[in-house]
Amino acid sequence: MPATDIVTSPVTDIVKLKVAKPLAGIKPGKVWLVGAGPGDPELLTVKAVRVIERADMILFDNLVSQEIRNLFPASTPAFYVGKIKDAHSIPQAELNELLVEKAQTGLNICRIKGGDPFVFGRGGEEMLRLKQSGIDVELVPGVTAAAGCTSYAGIPLTHRGVSQGCTLVTAHAEKELGINWASLAQMDHTLVFYMGLSKAGMISQKLQAAGLSGDTPAALIENGCCPQQRVVRGQLHELAELVEREAVQSPALIVVGQVVNLAEQLDWFTNLSSEEITSRKQLQKLSA
Numbered sequence: 648m649p650a651t652d653i654v655t656s657p658v659t660d661i662v663k664l665k666v667a668k669p670l671a672g673i674k675p676g677k678v679w680l681v682g683a684g685p686g687d688p689e690l691l692t693v694k695a696v697r698v699i700e701r702a703d704m705i706l707f708d709n710l711v712s713q714e715i716r717n718l719f720p721a722s723t724p725a726f727y728v729g730k731i732k733d734a735h736s737i738p739q740a741e742l743n744e745l746l747v748e749k750a751q752t753g754l755n756i757c758r759i760k761g762g763d764p765f766v767f768g769r770g771g772e773e774m775l776r777l778k779q780s781g782i783d784v785e786l787v788p789g790v791t792a793a794a795g796c797t798s799y800a801g802i803p804l805t806h807r808g809v810s811q812g813c814t815l816v817t818a819h820a821e822k823e824l825g826i827n828w829a830s831l832a833q834m835d836h837t838l839v840f841y842m843g844l845s846k847a848g849m850i851s852q853k854l855q856a857a858g859l860s861g862d863t864p865a866a867l868i869e870n871g872c873c874p875q876q877r878v879v880r881g882q883l884h885e886l887a888e889l890v891e892r893e894a895v896q897s898p899a900l901i902v903v904g905q906v907v908n909l910a911e912q913l914d915w916f917t918n919l920s921s922e923e924i925t926s927r928k929q930l931q932k933l934s935a
């Protein structure tokens with residue numbers, strides 16, 4: 648597969664892209680909503696790679712790692728349409744319209760995003776809009792961060808005799824959070840919070856107020872599944888302090904539950920031959 652430069656796109660390019668008019672009589676193209684997984688390109692599915700290679704146009708998010716962007720064919724126009732906190736390259740509603748417009752011009756589009764498109768990825772919204780316009784759409788699932796990052800951190804989401812289940816929670820909402828903290832605290836199983844870094848104190852306080860013990864093991868996984876992955880472990884009561892003291896950066900997941908302690912024995916990524924991690928880091932540098 649070619650390691651090539653991508654066509655990075657400032658917002659102005661996206662605006663230009665938007666003015667293209669649908670051509671009369673043209674058969675609409677198809678849209679693939681593709682999950683890129685949490686960063687390691689080797690976690691891409693075979694189907695995702697096939698779609699990347701065959702699409703006429705690629706629209707990608709910020710959580711699609713540089714190593715994955717390097718797999719985009721040089722001849723395929725690729726545009727950044729991502730969102731980072733308080734900096735959205737394009738509002739979601741406009742992006743939905745853009746997908747429809749572009750498909751109506753006959754282009755086959757790979758719309759690729761971090762993790763899985765249906766897990767806190769707004770893939771459902773994009774698919775609904777496309778279906779409303781009669782555009783053919785297919786979903787290619789990806790490894791969601793909760794699965795990928797905990798695996799690379801040596802934390803099993805479930806473990807016989809320790810945790811019988813797992814709940815994925817977003818700590819970010821457009822309006823109200825609406826989390827039932829009492830039920831979460833009573834589940835006695837693994838809790839994984841996405842987009843929770845800036846709310847670590849609130850998560851810790853709400854769970855304790857709802858009855859979860861402050862000494863419940865907790866972990867922060869920064870840049871999971873990437874060569875620079877960092878795992879910070881501690882207890883629920885000190886979550887905010889850990890974020891502050893260790894200067895944990897986004898993207899990061901918060902994992903709460905007894906399974907976190909298993910990382911002491913199950914961590915395998917830190918011990919991956921340093922050669923292997925160094926060569927991945929070098930690859931990353933070369934492609935940055």
Ligand SMILES: C[S@@+](CC[C@H](N)C(=O)[O-])C[C@H]1O[C@@H](n2cnc3c(N)ncnc32)[C@H](O)[C@@H]1O
Nearest residue numbers: 762763766768791792841842870871898899900
């Ligand atoms: C908008 S959500 C997208 C989730 C994605 N659709 C998925 O299935 O993983 C973004 C959040 O996912 C989590 N995340 C995604 N990739 C991650 C990674 N490599 N390491 C740690 N957290 C990650 C972080 O909590 C981040 O703020």
